[in-house]
Amino acid sequence: MGLRVLAAMSGGVDSAVAAARIAEAGHDVTGVHLALSANPQSHRTGARGCCTIEDSRDARRAADVIGIPFYIWDMAERFQRDVVEDFVAEYAAGRTPNPCLRCNEKIKFEAVLDRALALGFDAVATGHHARLTDGVLSRSVDQGKDQSYVLGVLTRQQLSHAIFPLGDSTKAEVREEAARRGLTVADKPDSHDICFIADGDTRGFLAKRLGQEPGSIVDQEGEVVGSHHGAYAFTIGQRKGLHIDRPTADGRPRYVLSIEPVSNTVTVGPREALQVTEITCVRPVWNGPEATGELSVQLRAHGEVYGCRFETRDGEVVITLDQPATGVAAGQAAVLYSGDTVIGSATIATAA
Amino acid sequence: MLPEAIEAMTQQLGRVGNASSLHAAGRQARRVVEESREAIADALGARPSEVVFTAGGTEADNLAIKGLYWAREPRRRILISAIEHHGALDPARWLADRQGAEVELLEVDSHGRVHPDTLRAAIERDPESVALVSVMWANNEVGTVQPIRVLASIARDHGIPFHTDAVQAVGVLPVSFADSGAQALTLSGHKVGGPMGVGALLLERGVTPVSVLHGGGQERDVRSGTLDAPAIAGLAAAVEAAAKGQQAQAIRLSALRDDLIRRVRQAVPDVILNGDPVDRLPGNAHFSFPGCEGDALLMLLDAKGVECSTGSACSAGVAQPSHVLLAMGAPAAAARGSLRFTLGHTSTQDDVDRLIEVLPAAVERARRAGLS
Numbered sequence: 001m002g003l004r005v006l007a008a009m010s011g012g013v014d015s016a017v018a019a020a021r022i023a024e025a026g027h028d029v030t031g032v033h034l035a036l037s038a039n040p041q042s043h044r045t046g047a048r049g050c051c052t053i054e055d056s057r058d059a060r061r062a063a064d065v066i067g068i069p070f071y072i073w074d075m076a077e078r079f080q081r082d083v084v085e086d087f088v089a090e091y092a093a094g095r096t097p098n099p100c101l102r103c104n105e106k107i108k109f110e111a112v113l114d115r116a117l118a119l120g121f122d123a124v125a126t127g128h129h130a131r132l133t134d135g136v137l138s139r140s141v142d143q144g145k146d147q148s149y150v151l152g153v154l155t156r157q158q159l160s161h162a163i164f165p166l167g168d169s170t171k172a173e174v175r176e177e178a179a180r181r182g183l184t185v186a187d188k189p190d191s192h193d194i195c196f197i198a199d200g201d202t203r204g205f206l207a208k209r210l211g212q213e214p215g216s217i218v219d220q221e222g223e224v225v226g227s228h229h230g231a232y233a234f235t236i237g238q239r240k241g242l243h244i245d246r247p248t249a250d251g252r253p254r255y256v257l258s259i260e261p262v263s264n265t266v267t268v269g270p271r272e273a274l275q276v277t278e279i280t281c282v283r284p285v286w287n288g289p290e291a292t293g294e295l296s297v298q299l300r301a302h303g304e305v306y307g308c309r310f311e312t313r314d315g316e317v318v319i320t321l322d323q324p325a326t327g328v329a330a331g332q333a334a335v336l337y338s339g340d341t342v343i344g345s346a347t348i349a350t351a352a
Numbered sequence: 353m354l355p356e357a358i359e360a361m362t363q364q365l366g367r368v369g370n371a372s373s374l375h376a377a378g379r380q381a382r383r384v385v386e387e388s389r390e391a392i393a394d395a396l397g398a399r400p401s402e403v404v405f406t407a408g409g410t411e412a413d414n415l416a417i418k419g420l421y422w423a424r425e426p427r428r429r430i431l432i433s434a435i436e437h438h439g440a441l442d443p444a445r446w447l448a449d450r451q452g453a454e455v456e457l458l459e460v461d462s463h464g465r466v467h468p469d470t471l472r473a474a475i476e477r478d479p480e481s482v483a484l485v486s487v488m489w490a491n492n493e494v495g496t497v498q499p500i501r502v503l504a505s506i507a508r509d510h511g512i513p514f515h516t517d518a519v520q521a522v523g524v525l526p527v528s529f530a531d532s533g534a535q536a537l538t539l540s541g542h543k544v545g546g547p548m549g550v551g552a553l554l555l556e557r558g559v560t561p562v563s564v565l566h567g568g569g570q571e572r573d574v575r576s577g578t579l580d581a582p583a584i585a586g587l588a589a590a591v592e593a594a595a596k597g598q599q600a601q602a603i604r605l606s607a608l609r610d611d612l613i614r615r616v617r618q619a620v621p622d623v624i625l626n627g628d629p630v631d632r633l634p635g636n637a638h639f640s641f642p643g644c645e646g647d648a649l650l651m652l653l654d655a656k657g658v659e660c661s662t663g664s665a666c667s668a669g670v671a672q673p674s675h676v677l678l679a680m681g682a683p684a685a686a687a688r689g690s691l692r693f694t695l696g697h698t699s700t701q702d703d704v705d706r707l708i709e710v711l712p713a714a715v716e717r718a719r720r721a722g723l724s
Contacts, residue, residue, distance in 0.1 A: 030655075071647065118717070119651070119721045120652070
């Protein structure tokens, strides 16, 4: 007897093929589309990958082709509270959140998983590109599409009820398989951007939520070199859109070095000042095997990977990089790997 | 579909002929349509000329509500019950949004009944300004049957046209258009065991709504479009068969339903039966299960082979608390924890036994999952 599996189906090609694979493997699969927006738009605009009525229809159509029951779960309230509000609050606090990661942590593998287990399911399957072997998470064979980073925050307990059927396939193989299976989403474009910001204008979205709050842009010596309409609109390492009239003495570009929400101050400086080698992280999650061999850390989604070593101090994790990194933003996750295997993760607090 | 309806419809499908044409094939189609019209009129206490064929219940509701409103302008008020099907409620709302209508929702009591006093008071506030009244014969969700004759006579006393959406009632309850006193009555094919995509509006002679669909004026100059003779033949066969078997079927289904209600109450003691305990559709049992979400319960029962439905879903498919239950005064949580079990001509005692066997475990599990 197979497992009772809830397949989360966004309406995209990955989750459709994931559901088809586990159904074919003999498990008892039920497809569920998560309605995350209280007022969904009827059609996709731009590159959003979920949340529209068209997407929920695509998911239903795929479930019908696979031949599994299909339901829609209304997760709009939880999503608003745990992902959207958190996103706004993090920016307001001068940090740079990753909402996809938060959605995996709080919605797919908390709210949905809890409800699924209560209703008698054994596991939740998604179309993420990552491998999961005996509860151990590692990178997809498709390095370009690997999503182990946004899953690195899940606990052992959460991973023990997760199934990622696509980790051994490339995206191209998944699309080919979808076409072979008669799934009409085979050539649906990849989603990117943030699903709850319809037009992709994150600054505009934040401005609407947080209002305008004029403040100063200062250099490393504290001298005012410009002004802004709200510190939340900036990200560490940002170079464009600073709107500073005065050039630097040596003519070199300025980058955002730090964001101070209380005094509403943005500090800028030369690129070298962005370089950090020591990163202090909080709220560690140890979900993988003991750290052995060559260790590395990834500091943002699709970001570079740095060789490193780390130690834990009073519940904090201090990571020392082999090479300096730039643009390391508080609020992002640092996911630690041993080779391709995830050891654990923690949230970046400060970097120097 | 009822076997009689399939037989009548398939017999026509191989034939050519437009009922509006004068050649032999056209005359043949015309004969089928007119005999169907007579059969439906005969089964439902109407005259043949009072049957206006449409492409289903939604179109008939739209024609009645929009058409009568336009015909009665400059009167602005539409009195409509708060628990109507969207097929009737949404045309009224559209008239309010786009055409300056004033829609007044008639309140219902906790059983979902419109009281005659409620209608009388609403009309008497200003009888001259009422364009029409619309109250469904029986509610599709909670099964409550309305006192249609009384309500229709109140409207008639003031010379106001009365429309009733009888989609749920035709073939299930004794329905006579003439006795009801209504000026317009909606029926739909698939709800009587006929084909989908066909229905009719019974329209009293002399009542002329403004058209919604303009064209050839095939139906009394009120409704245009080439008539679908095979579907109409299927509709007529279904209405005839359902009306003939109505009494026996109602007795059988009421007994089965009462058994279902009694045993659901035994199995889940805190369950709430919604709708009128006595005046309800024979095959309808509608419950609220405290602490459960209807969706979760539906999924668990479906996995055990029991098919039932929650209220309604929005266009994205997200379950919405039913406007019917909310209008009856149910709290939103209770409305979300509701399920309808419908018994029809294929339902048997075995189906009820099967439900009672799997229900307690499903309710317990759904309660554990809670209201998310």
